[in-house]
Amino acid sequence: MELLKLFIKSMLVDNVVLVQYLAICPFIGMTSETGKATGMGIATTFVIILAAAVTWPLYTYVMVPLHLEFLQTLIFILVIAALVQLVEFYLKKCVPGLYSAMGIYLTLITTNCAVLGVTINCISKNYNYGQSLVYAAGTALGFAMSLVIMSGVRKRVAVAPIPKAFKGTPILFITASLLSLAFIGFKGLIK
Amino acid sequence: MSNKFKTFTNGLLKENPLLILNIGLCSSLGITTNMFNGLGMGLGMMFVLIMSELFISLLRKQIPDSIRLPVFIIIIAAFTTIVQLVLQAYVPSLYDALGVFLPLIVVNCIIMGRVEAYASHNGVGDSVLDAIGMGLGYTWVLLVISFIREFFGGGTLLAGTAYKIEIIPEAYRIGILNSAPGGFLVFGCLMAATGSIRRAKEAKAQARAKEAKEMEAAK
Numbered sequence: 001m002e003l004l005k006l007f008i009k010s011m012l013v014d015n016v017v018l019v020q021y022l023a024i025c026p027f028i029g030m031t032s033e034t035g036k037a038t039g040m041g042i043a044t045t046f047v048i049i050l051a052a053a054v055t056w057p058l059y060t061y062v063m064v065p066l067h068l069e070f071l072q073t074l075i076f077i078l079v080i081a082a083l084v085q086l087v088e089f090y091l092k093k094c095v096p097g098l099y100s101a102m103g104i105y106l107t108l109i110t111t112n113c114a115v116l117g118v119t120i121n122c123i124s125k126n127y128n129y130g131q132s133l134v135y136a137a138g139t140a141l142g143f144a145m146s147l148v149i150m151s152g153v154r155k156r157v158a159v160a161p162i163p164k165a166f167k168g169t170p171i172l173f174i175t176a177s178l179l180s181l182a183f184i185g186f187k188g189l190i191k
Numbered sequence: 192m193s194n195k196f197k198t199f200t201n202g203l204l205k206e207n208p209l210l211i212l213n214i215g216l217c218s219s220l221g222i223t224t225n226m227f228n229g230l231g232m233g234l235g236m237m238f239v240l241i242m243s244e245l246f247i248s249l250l251r252k253q254i255p256d257s258i259r260l261p262v263f264i265i266i267i268a269a270f271t272t273i274v275q276l277v278l279q280a281y282v283p284s285l286y287d288a289l290g291v292f293l294p295l296i297v298v299n300c301i302i303m304g305r306v307e308a309y310a311s312h313n314g315v316g317d318s319v320l321d322a323i324g325m326g327l328g329y330t331w332v333l334l335v336i337s338f339i340r341e342f343f344g345g346g347t348l349l350a351g352t353a354y355k356i357e358i359i360p361e362a363y364r365i366g367i368l369n370s371a372p373g374g375f376l377v378f379g380c381l382m383a384a385t386g387s388i389r390r391a392k393e394a395k396a397q398a399r400a401k402e403a404k405e406m407e408a409a410k
Contacts, residue, residue: 019371021221022291025300028213070276073294074268081264111298113217117291124291165383169213173379180372 003134009190010138016114017146018180023114027150028172030105037151041144043105047087048115048143051080052136055119056129076119081110114143149179198317202324208301209332209378210385215301218292219333220374225350229337231285232292233330235278239270239296240329241322244310248318251311263306264297271296301329332381339377344369 014020017027023044030040055076063069088106091099109115118139122132153175162171206212209219218236222228246266247254254262275293278286286293296302305325310318341350344366346359367373 021217021371021374022295024216024220025214028216070272073272073275073297074265077264077268077297078261081261111300111303113295113298116298117295120291120294163383165387166379168386170379170383170386173375173382177372177375177379180375181367184371 003130005190006131007134007138010135011142011145012183012186013190014139015142015146015183015186016117016139017143018176018183020117022117023112023143024176026108026112027147027176028169030108031147031151031154034148034151034155037147038144039101040105040108041147044109044112044114045137045140045144047080047084047106047109047112048118048140049133049136050083050087051115051119052122052132054083055079056122056127056132059123060129072120072123073116077116080115080119084110114139146179150176153179195317195320199320199324202321202326202328203331204328207328207332207385208304208325209329210382212304214304215299215329216378218295218299219329219336220378221292222289223333223337223340223374224369225341225345226334226337226348227350227352228285228288229333230330231278231282232289233326233333235274235289235293236296236299236301236329237323237326238274239267240302240305240326241319242270243267243302243306244318244322245315247306248310248313248315254311259311260307263303263311267302267306268297301325336374336377336381339381340368340373344373 010016016022017024026040026044031037058075058079059069059072063071063075068075084106088099091106118136122135125135127135150172154172157171157175166174202208204211208214209216218232222232243263243266247263250262271294274296275286278289278293305321309321313321341347342358344364346357346361346364348356348358365373368377
């Protein structure tokens with residue numbers, strides 16, 4: 001029950017893009033088509049969960065006993081970069097069909113702040129391993145969901161009569177602001 | 192001289208990382224609820240940017256091309272860690288307020304972008320100038336956003352320091368600006384404003400050029 005609460009909280013109430021302001025670059029850059037947004041969302045979901053699954057034991061069982069906590073940022077980003085590379089190699093060799101669909105997104109994910117943000121949050125919020133995985137899954141799905149929603153809204157925005165000054169990227173931020181306002185409505189879900 | 196000056200001012204307006212290039216947005220929206228945080232983040236970012244561009248420009252001939260990105264990441268992460276540790280030791284309130292956005296300087300696209308596009312091809316002096324320009328360009332936008340959000344949203348100035356002044360009484364504050372949707376809203380409006388100013392300037396310059404041409408033709 002606690003875990004379900006955490007899942008809903010990280011997915012809806014504390015949505016990673018619209019409430020926590022992480023990973024705005026892909027949110028603005030990759031949502032011009034729904035297909036693209038879905039691909040990016042799935043690829044990122046996979047990497048976020050994998051990164052949390054690897055960095056938590058690494059931190060708890062290797063870095064803490066060796067008193068290397070101060071190297072957290074450096075080690076985590078290297079682990080994430082290496083993980084993304086490994087996933088890329090694996091997909092290229094074993095599942096070429098999936099690679100051709102997801103490959104282009106994977107390289108972009110290393111510098112996605114949501115991935116590093118989730119791994120750091122898992123540690124700083126003192127989650128145990130199970131909680132970390134649930135938190136990562138919730139955050140990742142929240143990210144994918146907000147990307148898909150945004151890509152749908154953008155189709156309508158493209159044909160809407162917009163004031164000249166707001167054409168292009170500025171209107172996307174106003175749209176994001178309204179979406180974020182909607183997500184605040186989820187606050188009552190969890191006490 | 193004018194060339195160096197151009198390198199410096201490039202980041203302030205013409206290629207402003209936030210308003211024009213649209214990179215490094217996360218931190219600029221996440222922490223700008225008051226000006227103290229905005230300034231702290233701006234200075235921290237500027238330090239990492241300057242040091243990374245300096246070191247990478249110095250090492251640009253030694254770093255093998257095929258592994259340059261991991262090397263860049265390590266250098267940037269090292270300076271980010273320095274900023275983290277210094278803030279934790281001397282300004283713990285700022286360290287807590289910036290939270291997860293402080294380590295996230297590592298993955299800020301502005302640093303990676305400038306290092307890859309500029310410092311790895313240019314000399315030390317130019318790289319440092321570029322870093323200072325970009326850093327100031329980032330900081331001033333942060334200060335403007337956080338001023339709007341703090342003043343109209345929180346009704347205070349200089350919150351987070353010992354000199355906090357309350358200006359707008361609580362009933363008249365626009366609380367939404369200080370919460371999540373406000374960041375997007377303020378940034379969108381700021382972008383629209385700078386975009387229109389830029390377009391108006393360009394149109395004026397074009398009109399002037401046309402006029403000059405006509406004058407010449409008349410002669």
